[in-house]
Amino acid sequence: MMNYRTLVINPGSTSTKIAIFEDTHLLAQQEINYLPADLAHFVDLMDQKDFRIKSIVDFMNKHDFDFQSIDAFVGRGGLMRAIPGGTYTIDTQMISDLTKGLFGIHAANLGAIIADYFGEMYQRPAFVVDPVVVDEFDPVAYLSGYKDWDRRSVFHALNQKAVARQALKQIGKSYENANLIVAHMGGGISVGAHKLGRVVDVNNGLDGDGTYSPNRTGSVSAISLVDYIYDQAPKKSEVVKLITHEGGLKSYLGTDDLKTIEKEIDQGDEYSRLIFDGMVYQIAKEIGKQATVLMGQVDLIVLTGGMARSGRLVKALTQRVDWIAPVTVIPGQMEMQALNLGAQRVLQQIEQPKNYVKEAEELANGRSI
The missing domain is CATH 3.30.420.40 (ATPase, nucleotide binding domain)
Known part of the structure; x- marks a missing residue:
């Protein structure tokens, strides 16, 4: 060859x-x-x-x-x-x-x-x-609740599929013959349901769907967003920036640096702990949602992305979701x-x-x- x-x-x-x-x-x-x-x-x-x-x-x-x-x-x-x-x-x-x-x-x-x-x-x-x-996506996954606003599949496809293949290889399964959930946790967070070689559902972390992340809002109340736009009259670019760069940990704590936040937690900052725990809580909910997409038939959960290097985050998240399936950690990205x-x-x-x-x-x- x-x-x-x-x-x-x-x-x-x-x-x-x-x-x-x-x-x-x-x-x-x-x-x-x-x-x-x-x-x-x-x-x-x-x-x-x-x-x-x-x-x-x-x-x-x-x-x-x-x-x-x-x-x-x-x-x-x-x-x-x-x-x-x-x-x-x-x-x-x-x-x-x-x-x-x-x-x-x-x-x-x-x-x-x-x-x-x-x-x-x-x-x-x-x-x-x-x-x-x-x-x-499966056809049902496009539905959003309003006929002109279909959900979009935009996510960390490259890394999600790569780590899925690697993790399954370690347990002797092929990507095309397994079901798994992959949570890519970086500046944005996407959690995908991989079914027999296809990502049949995933949250769109770019557009403000799913969990909040270091600097993205994730899903927020639609009425709250409407009120903000009418009250503040911002430009469209300002709203997009708020959703994609000024939300999440940065909004609550003034920084999107996870190491800094973990140091504050270690020093006894209870508010930082709450906001950190909230992000873990929301990631776990996304994993749980994708488990229902796969009807509970989940071979593996893979945690990846830069935040998967955090022992505190991985431990807290694993405690919430390892009842669904075994958890594998592949930090960083491939x-x-x-x-x-x-x-x-x-x-x-x-x-x-x-x-x-x-x-x-x-x-x-x-x-x-």
Whole structure:
């Protein structure tokens, strides 16, 4: 079996993560962090493309890698049309959707755009894997309570699916033949019900659904939000910022740094303890909700994301949910490895790459029935 080399590109709002893999072996990696001043003069996200490309070229030169040695370029999938999970060949329609921001603006949009740039330049395939818009919902999961406001599947799909596969491998089960619940706990929190290889339901932590997190509100009273908008008359962008960046722990405690909050708890701050316990309580409720989606047939619960490094949080959460199923902890995230593995499965002909337009249209047509 051939060993294929991939260049993995994962843009964040203030950083670009880069890694080179050969088969499953990591050869080099770097997280390039940008100062606010580095990005301040760019009018919009797409203007950052050349700047970030230069960062990647510098990385390749620093580590003495030739672009010609790369077999495939893999970018983090951004906000695009809803599609099922899998590895997708980057095409012109995907690039157009991401460039125009038709389905939202996020730094991850640049992942596919930059991977496509290098793929075109060096005549190599370019892929995205399990973007945040992965949609594998059961029909009933779309219903929200108002006919024009369908629930959206937007979550940490890449890491959720990767840790699910890893955790199940440890107990001798395959992802396609097991049921599990994965709680990704970072700046945002998503808790997904994985049923026989599909994420059939998950809260949309980006839009304000589910538990509060370090800096997101989660679900709040709709009437309270309406009152706030009418009383304060804020701009739309201000409301979005409140929901996605100013809520949760930050709203209650003035900081979204979990380590700082845990120190305050250790020093006897009972209010900090209450707010911390409230977040644990809400995460546990989300896990319980997804257990009902799986009708109690749960092989495993996986806790992942940056907050899974907190022993206090993991212990408190496990005490609330381990009656549902055994709990496995995979802290941090496997995004770079997952992007590589998705590309490797295609390069090694284990899977066929999916077509973005075809899969998006089939999903949309299926929902309209």
